[in-house]
Amino acid sequence: QVxxxxxxPGLVKPSxxxxxxxxxxxxxxxxxxxxxxxRQPPGEGLExxxxxxxxxxxxxxxxxxxxxxxxxxxxxxxxxxxxSSVTAADTAVYYCARQxxxxxxxxxxxxxxxxxxxxxxxTVSS
Amino acid sequence: DTVLxxxxxxxxxxxxxxxTLSCRASQSVRSNYLAWYQQKxxxxxxxxxxGASSRATGIPDRFSGSGSGTDFxxxxxxxxxxxxxxxxxxHSGSSPPFTFGPGTKVDIx
Numbered sequence: 698q699v700x701x702x703x704x705x706p707g708l709v710k711p712s713x714x715x716x717x718x719x720x721x722x723x724x725x726x727x728x729x730x731x732x733x734x735x736r737q738p739p740g741e742g743l744e745x746x747x748x749x750x751x752x753x754x755x756x757x758x759x760x761x762x763x764x765x766x767x768x769x770x771x772x773x774x775x776x777x778x779x780x781s782s783v784t785a786a787d788t789a790v791y792y793c794a795r796q797x798x799x800x801x802x803x804x805x806x807x808x809x810x811x812x813x814x815x816x817x818x819x820t821v822s823s
Numbered sequence: 824d825t826v827l828x829x830x831x832x833x834x835x836x837x838x839x840x841x842x843t844l845s846c847r848a849s850q851s852v853r854s855n856y857l858a859w860y861q862q863k864x865x866x867x868x869x870x871x872x873x874g875a876s877s878r879a880t881g882i883p884d885r886f887s888g889s890g891s892g893t894d895f896x897x898x899x900x901x902x903x904x905x906x907x908x909x910x911x912x913x914h915s916g917s918s919p920p921f922t923f924g925p926g927t928k929v930d931i932x
Contacts, residue, residue: 733921743860743868743911743923758920759824792867796915799855799874806917809858811870811879 699723701793701814715780719793726774727751731796731807734778736789748807783821790816827924835932842899844927846912851892856916859897863908
């Protein structure tokens, strides 16, 4: 059974960098799936942030791309998110999730998200 | 960008009722990349349907998905008390951004 667990600071100061890690258990992070980050501001809907596929295929939300880096650490079976120059608008529950794929001819593309981690609330405030 | 619009915003129904939720895309999308999720308060979303019509593992058969092109539907045949929640559709594929609809809240009438 695949399980994901987010970790990182719950409070980040404005203009600083938010760093989160997602530990994966029950599956190898290099076994062919994609891995993604999604966030949800309090009381609002879901926003996709970024997706990665081992070793280096990445997809970024264009609205966040200039501030976001997603990476994989296969030695620790985890993946990470860095979001720079944060503001109060980045306050949200951040989720990590496994992302399934669909094969078109010879290439796999990201599809559904599941399972999800429990989420971690990150507040941006001085 | 593909924008997903969900309707209605809120659906007030009783246990045992049939629920029909709509997700409309601003442009045609491949069914393989259309998914539905359920989210209860304080919990992470849970995958219900992928590929527009395939139930995820462990999802009861009262949940079904259908549609193609720009119009997709999630149907709950008979609402159980645990089904009252917010439901999101989502699209992905080869070209970001991967988007979620704004959600439909199914609450108790």
